[in-house]
Amino acid sequence: MPIRRISSKWAKTEALLASAELRGLVPNTRPFERDTVRDMLGDYGMIYVKPVNGTFGNGVIRLGRSVDPDESYTLQAGEKQLSFPSFDEMYDALLKLKRPRPYLSQQGIELLKQDGRRFDFRVMVQVNPAGQWETTGIIGRLAHPRKIVTNYHAGGTPMPMETLMKTHLEKAGRTIRGFRTELSRLGVNVASALGKRFPGLKEIGIDIAVDTALKPWILEVNTLPDPYIFMRLPDRTVYRRIRKYAIAYGRFRRSARASAKSKRRSAGRN
Ligand SMILES: Nc1ncnc2c1ncn2[C@@H]1O[C@H](COP(=O)(O)OP(=O)(O)O)[C@@H](O)[C@H]1O
Ligand SMILES: [Mg+2]
DSSP states (O other), X not given: XXXXXXXXXXXXXXXXXXXXXXXXXXXXXXXXOHHHHHHHXXXXXXXXXXXXXXXXXXXXXXXXXXXXXXXXXXEEETTXXXXXXXXXHHHHHHHHHSOSSOEEEEEOOOOOEETTEEEEEEEEEEEOTTSOEEEXXXXXXXXXXXXXXXXXXXXXXXXXXXXXXXXXXXXXXXXXXXXXXXXXXXHHHHHHHHHHHSTTOOEEEEEEEEOTTOOXXXXXXXXXXXXXXXXXXXXXXXXXXXXXXXXXXXXXXXXXXXXXXXXXXXXXXX
């Protein structure tokens, strides 16, 4: 079966919501509409609006509402930060900025920060050669100082999870190892839920936010995840295993030389 790519964030979010175990870890997500944006800003104080079929953090916008001392609104996109005295003015600016394609609104999660930069995690889960889902990589991504997305393509910096979480976990009396296990299990649960809905799936990359109470939230699931980010980890065995599993299910092509050689060999065998 060919490698599948599911681009709609909707389809993937629905698959997660079908799981009783995962439902509570998915930020409230709705189709983009004026009333929804206003209601969600009232409920959560901060939301993200993003393209249903987006990638690389492109087109992602963060909206905020504060009522103290006066009602005001903020909009952030790229390195732009704007403030408005009313919802209507903010919404007009939003419509001008937004690309003319389907968007969704999502409850905003206050990401943990390091030196004022937000960070979240990418968790890679693959079908292993024994045919079971296995979490094969976890890496942190530290956002560019003035940006609201952590994507590598938007200037984010990949970093070991330990570096980013050490002090946060220590303060909470928790261990790196325990946290790693929590993210790994979550990864496998997400993969099983998605695999049920989309048979043939072999690998996923989950964007996981951790809020200030250290609760993990599933921001999105990628079905054609970038394996190369894991080359940035000092532990080389992580990328090597990712590559090995991917070759086994046919995602990577072997080098042209290696495949010419093996073609010659199998031609000889015929
Ligand atoms: N609901 C949210 N709360 C907090 N941060 C978010 C939220 N949604 C997205 N982000 C930030 O924006 C980044 C890009 O959003 P994402 O949904 O992963 O879209 P893309 O497909 O473009 O990567 C995330 O990695 C995260 O840093
Ligand atoms: Mg993403």
